[in-house]
Amino acid sequence: MIPYRHEPTYDFSKEENKAAIQAALDKVQAELGKHYDLIIGGERITTEEKIVSINPAKKDEVIGTVSKANKELAEKAMQTALEAFESWRKWDPRDRADILFKAAAIVRRRKHEFSAWMVLEAGKPWAEADGDTSEAIDFMEYYARQMLRLSRPQEMLAEAGEHNEMFYQPMGVGVIIPPWNFPLAIMCGMTVSAVVTGNTVLLKPASNTPVVAAKFVEVLEEAGLPAGVVNYIPGSGAEVGDYLVDHPKTRFVSFTGSREVGTRIYERAAKVQKGQIWLKRVVAEMGGKDTIVVDQDADLDLAAQSIVYSAFGYAGQKCSACSRVVAHQDVYDDVLKKTVELAKTLTVGEPKDGNYMGPVIDKAAFDKIAEYIEIGKQEGELVLGGKVDDSKGFFIEPTIFAGLKPTDRLMQEEIFGPVVAFCKAKDFDEALAIANNTEYALTGSLISNNREHIARARRDFQVGNLYINRGCTGSIVGYQPFGGFKMSGTDAKAGGPDYLLNFMEAKTYTEKL
Structure with missing residues (x-):
């Protein structure tokens, strides 16, 4: 049987790939408005x-x-x-x-x-x-x-005859x-x-x-x-x-x-x-309420990159998206700062124009996420984003809240949008306890160079898909079979x-x- 190989993706920094997707967009836009039967x-x-x-x-x-x-x-x-x-x-x-x-x-x-x-x-x-x-x-x-x-x-086994x-x-x-x-x-x-x-x-x-x-x-x-x-x-x-x-x-x-x-x-x-x-x-x-844990032995630049990619890819509209960061108190401020600076570089606008982040899916999602942003302002400190605009499409800025408590609504409820909450932990025991304190168990990530912490996460981080030193989204068919337990599903x-x-x-x- 021919072995399975993952389908590669395109690098859109290359001009030929940009031209190809633009040509496809032109073709599809010419077909808009058609009717499709049952x-x-x-x-x-x-x-x-x-x-x-x-x-x-x-x-x-x-x-x-x-x-x-x-x-x-x-x-x-x-x-x-x-x-x-x-x-x-x-x-x-x-x-x-x-x-x-x-x-x-x-x-x-x-x-x-x-x-x-x-x-x-x-x-x-x-x-x-x-x-x-x-x-x-x-x-x-x-x-x-x-x-x-x-x-x-x-x-199968069988008896004689x-x-x-x-x-x-x-x-x-x-x-x-x-x-x-x-x-x-x-x-x-x-x-x-x-x-x-x-x-x-x-x-x-x-x-x-x-x-x-x-x-x-x-x-x-x-x-x-x-x-x-x-x-x-x-x-x-x-x-x-x-x-x-x-x-x-x-x-x-x-x-x-x-x-x-x-x-x-x-x-x-x-x-x-x-x-x-x-x-x-x-x-x-x-669905999920997915956490990236950053311990005191982590590569903090890698942590920021992993958080931003996992939280804001497709405007956070993935059941695997990072919506919580639990960072050790010794590195919390640095991780938060690096994440904010990196998130500031993201472009938001119509995806057909090549922007990093587009809209959320509809008015109901827009209103729900906007409501959570207001809740976040009461529970924590808004350190990035927070602006919403549905005048032309359903756009919400990449949004980061700091200073959340483990039991706050922003730390417990699935938002399904570009909103991430930061929470501080005094040690790895507390970080793991916070990571496990939701009703969901879909994806999670640990950024660490501590082999003991990695081994403990492998055993005790309650998620269906656990990632070490990378973001918590982006499973590949045949590489990382995808699905979680608890209230994340079967x-x-x-x-x-x-x-x-x-x-x-x-x-x-x-x-x-």
Whole structure:
């Protein structure tokens, strides 16, 4: 089997790469305003009710309109997916994997184009969008290779005169509910992991970024995916989402998003409905309150670089983003100063123009983050940023608060924006205790040259993804399988060697000879 290799990203300081992304942006801007139908069993369906996708950096610019599903169309999609499952589950896993390989090749050829769609629809800066597209390619190729590995018979013991096997089989119809913040990568990974394992899916994309999802479904069609395997049904979470989570024929739900929605899905999926003959599985990734710990033996320049990259990349709109810094009292002032000075160099503006930081995703996010900034002014000292402006787009400056207490709201609640809180610790014991004092356990980072502290963090820092001497964002498929525990989710480890098992069931076969 060909070994997996990570898809490289582009260096946009090079003129040829700048020119390429600009050309892609020009191409995509010429396509803005188009309409995208539902796709159920390969059939395009137009509805009266629409979702209007706008550019968060330029509120008066419509990216596209998308037909909106209702319960009746959700039921039609479910029946279509059930029918398609009966043939799709029988496909040779190698043939299913080949569709993913082809889809990855298509996205690779159109890489800048997909990145440009995310620059405009999701407000992603060039480098962030490029990383998103690379990750989508990675997911397709990695999961295809993992399916080839898992499709082989598992090695079993046997008595004389007996033949034993254990193999994995697909489960049925799954509901895929991806987030807006990685509108291609995570949406793609959640979808193709369920599909390559032989399941059929109902894809309900995030309402902020449905056009990127529509473009991806077109790629799957081009790659040869049979009609009905992926059904594209944007719609309301309260109407379509709840209906499908509750549906007795739903076999599993794959969700990435807020803790509030994730716990609600988990609860609803646990209830056995009339006519339901299985227990539904839920794969949920629900956010974080991620900490970078800086001890007295740290490289302080590295610490500042790690904090700024992790806190302000994509305006802090990552579940892995650094929103808390816990620094040893001996280095606290220096780390804070270096971080502020570095953050001052960041440019904020429309991402299509090459700025480091663009807008937050919408008005609701803007208002929530602005409210947290006001809370921060009461709890700590505003040392950088704090200004907000939604006159043209939803822009918020990189914002740093100092002097926070471990139990302050800015240290406990997920903000999901470009706001980072600094807290002082008297020793490493206290720093680790503060790092672990939230309900989340997704990512964390320790900046240190102290081997004892590094060993203790490895054992006692309660996160699903721990990084030493680097930032706490930027996991790579196949390198750092991603997912956390506590209220961060089910620790399913996307991009890891056992992720596909979430969408299959094991069957043991024994024959007496």
